Amino acid sequence: MGNEIRFAIGGMTCASCVGRVERVLKKQPGVLDAVVNLATEQASVAFDPEVGDVPGLLAAVDDAGYAVDRAHLELRIEGMTCASCVSRVERVLKKQPGVLAATVNLATERAAIDYLPATVDPGQLKAVIRDAGYTAATVEQGGDRERDARARELAGLERDLTVAALFAVPVVLLAMGPMLWPGFGAWLTGLAPVGAWHIA
Template identity: 50%
Template sequence: MNALTKSGAFELSVEGMTCASCVGRVERALKKVPGVQEAVVNLATEKASLKVDDPASAAAVLPLAVAAIEKAGYAVPAQSVDLQVDGMSCASCVGRVERALVKVPGVQSAVVKLATERASVRLQGDTDMGMLIAAIEKAGYAARPVEQGAAATGEDAMAQRQAAERAALKRSLIFAAVFALPVFLLEMGGHMLPAFHHWIAATIGTQNSWYLQFALTMVVLFGPGRRF
């Protein structure tokens, strides 16, 4: 899959061409698109190679080029790719990944599912897989292509990751409970049992009790609570 590069060069698949006349028609249509510096169409590969005047405007030129080809009577097929996305934990993560993907030039739509940890991306034109992965990584997640025929293997791997994540969350919960329970007892015990309050004051002291509660709370917040 060829990329929309930093130099402003990119390729589009073109369907429906049958002869040299078709090639000329598509090239003329593309050269009329504002910002297109050069357009070369290859009948054998059914590809249109474009270069734009300003690389920064390539993302804006892409949909105009697609529209020009379609207006000339040919089709630019949309493609769909799936990506495995690791590190998502909530709906906010899903939205962040989707927003990152739709900003990539050539992406028509992106649907991310938290349950399967998959991103389904619909592309118009030939967008490099590396650009999609880079966009996801920039958003703070890890991504890799899902190979065809690897669905079952991917599902098994996903189940293993989810099991490992559940185990990690369980460990964090137990860790947090061990340190949070003393805080609850020190703070609320005296309200429920006045004698307990007097015992704390007579042994470690009220001020030291507060310091201890603060320290235990910080352990919970910056230990198991850090991921949230």
């Protein structure tokens, strides 16, 4: 049994355009049927997911000189505690018809989703996340200030940790070197100028 997706297409102006898009789609691997409507500027495609894929269908329409309507959505997700949670949310999103890509970030608690608005809408995407046991809310234009501040704080902590590690390594070598390498102390003494180890 095949899957069905719908997507909006821009740039069609006549019946000839419709025929061209339908022919292009029907030539793609795994396509069982393709119907294009000029009035609604939408295509409905039935295909076998074992043979064809959605990105290939969209690329074929783009290559034919028309524009497929894609959308991007960012959601704030709460309730994730580990990498397993991230993987679970990504899986449920990618299983939804019309979702082209989904990336979830645990540190910022956000999901970035590319999708076909003619097939799936933000409400449906938030619903599947809730069904998976998490809460989801749309990130308003301009971003969530609290999450942005948290991301900046995490970046600052990571930078501080890196600097601290760089300064700690020489100290550890000086302190532990003689115990780990018997000749380390003599080698270190040889590096110093004559008389540097003697008090005047």
